[in-house]
Amino acid sequence: MGTNIFMRRASSSYNIQSVSSVFASCCNFSRTLSTSVSAEVKVGGTLVSQEENGGTKSMNLFTAINQALYIALDTDPRSYIFGEDVGFGGVFRCTTGLADRFGKNRVFNTPLCEQGIVGFGIGLAAMGNLAIAEIQFADYIYPAFDQIVNEAAKFRYRSGNQFNCGGLTIRAPYGAVGHGGHYHSQSPEAFFCHVPGIKVVIPRSPKEAKGLLLSSIRDPNPVVFFEPKWLYRLAVEEVPVDDFMLPLSEAEVIREGSDITLVGWGAQLSIMEQACADAEKDGISCELIDLKTLIPWDKETVEASVRKTGRLLISHEAPVTGGFGAEISASIVERCFMRLEAPVARVCGLDTPFPLVFEPFYMPTKNKILDAIKSTVNY
Template identity: 85%
Template structure:
C-alpha cells in the first residue's frame, strides 16, 4: 500500500511538465524515408507529438492494433496517447490496472492471438515487475514452440532516462538488461523523425520489441517530421557525423551531447565519427566495424553523465586534452 501511495503521489505531480531548459534539435541527416512522397514535406513537431502521430497511424491502418497501459485513456502523463481513445474508442485504447506484469502478460496473449499489442509502461523504472513476462515469455515464445506460435505483434513502449527532477523511480535507463535477451528487439530513437519512423517499424515488425523513448527529449527535441505513414529500417545504424580519428557510438538522448562533444573535439584537432546505433539488439555490426577499421579507436557512450563530465573538462581545460584522452583510448 505504501508503494502504491508513493507511486500515485508521483503521478499526481504532473511529470508532463517541461523537462529542462536547453533545447536540442535532431539532425536532418538520416536514412531516407522509403514511403515519403516527393514534395510531401513535413511540420516541425516535438518527439512526443511524433510518437502520437505514429500511434494514430498504427491504429488507423490496422484494425488489429490496440494501445493500453496506465492512464493512456486520457493521454498519459506525457500526452503521447492524446486523442487516441476519442478517435478509436475505449475498446482499442484503454487504461489498465497499476500492474506492469499484468500489462505485459495481457499484451503477450493479445499478440499471440494475431493482434498488434502496443503496451505502455508508464516509466521505464516500472518495467522490472514485468521482467519475467518479457524475458521468459515474450522473448522465448517462438523458440519454445518450435516456431509454431509467436507473439511477434508485441511492442512495449516506455519513457526512459533522467530529466533532472525525477528521483530514483523516474530516472532509470534499463535498456542494457534487455540487450542480453535473444528474441527481443530493443530500439531507442534520438529525435522526432526517428521516433515516428522507428515506432511504426517496431509495431509492424514480426518480433517483440521494447521501444524506449527518451523523455528528456519529449518536448525539447523538435524537427520536421513527414505527416504521412513511413517506416525507418530496424537494425540499421546511421553515421551522423563522419570522422577519421575515433568512432563514438550512442543512442537516444545521448546523441545531442555527443554531437557537442564532437564539435568541441574538432576545435582540438580531433576528427570524430559519430554513429547512432538506433537498434541496440540486434545491432548493426557492419556499420560499426567499417567505422572502427577506418578510425582504429572506439568509444561507446554508456552514460550521459560521462559526456557531460567530458564536456565540462573540455570547456574548463582542467584535465588532459581530448586529443590525449583519445590517444589513451
C-alpha cells in the same frame, strides 16, 4: 534487413541538416540542472509548428510518437494501445486524442500492474494483433521482467514457431530528465540486451522516433522501445507527416569523421554531438554513430567506422559496469584489435543508483566525453 518494406522512408541517405536542427534545439537547453527544467516548460507549449513543409511538419518527440501511434491504429484495425493512464492521453501526452478517435476498446487504461500489462499484451499479440503496451516509466518495467524475458522473448522459440507474440511492442520513457532521482531516470536497456528473442530500439529524435516506432510495431518480433523522455518536448524536428518506417538493426553514421568513432543511442547523442563539435575546434575529427537498435545490433557499421578511425568511444547514461557499452567494446576489440590505436573508452553513468541532487555529477556530460576523446586520440 530488406529495404522493400521501407518504401515510404523519407530519405535513403542521412540528412545532416535535419539532424543538426534537432541537436540545435537540444543544445540550447543543455543538460545542466539549473536551466533544463524551466527551459522545458517554456518550450513545451509551442513545439508543434502548424506549417507543413514539403510533406513534413515541425514537431516535438512526443507528438511524433503520437503520430506514429495514430498511424498504427489507423492502418491496422487489429491494433491496440493500453497501459496506465493512456486513455486520457498518458502522463507524457503520447496517446493524446487516440481513445477519442479510435474508441475505448482499442485505446484503454489498464490496472496499475506492469506484469499484467505485458502478460495481457503477449496474449493479445499471440492472437494475431498488434499489441502496443505502455509502461509509464522504464524504472517501473521490472515487475514485467519475467513476462518479457521468460515469456515474450521465448514464445516463438519454445513453441517451435507454432505460436508467436511478434505483434507486441512495449514502449517506455527512459533516462535522465534533470529532476527524476532514482525512479524516474533509469536507463535499463542493458538488461534487455541480454535476452535473445526481443529487440531493443531507442530513437534519438522526433523523426527517428516516428519511423522506428512504426517499424517496431510492425516488426514480427517483440520489441522493447525506450523513448528518451528528456526529449519529449525539447527535441523538435521536421518529421514526414505520412506513414514511414526506418529500418531496425541498422546503425547510422550521423556525423562523419576520421580520428575517432563515437557510438551512442537515444538522448545521449545530443551530448555526444556537442562534444564532437568542441573536439573539432581542437582539430579532432569525430565520427558519430547512432546505434538505434541495441539488439540485434549493427556491428558492421561500427566495425567499418573503427577500421577507418582506429579509435572507439562509447557513451551511455546507464551505469558503466555491465552496460551495453561493454558489449560493443568487447565485440569491436575482437574484430579490430590490430587496428585499434588506443583502448576503447567508455563515458557512462556511474555505478551508483541514479542520484537526484548529484545528477550533474553522475551524468556522462559533454566535457567528460571531450576529455575522453582527447585522451584517446592522444594515447
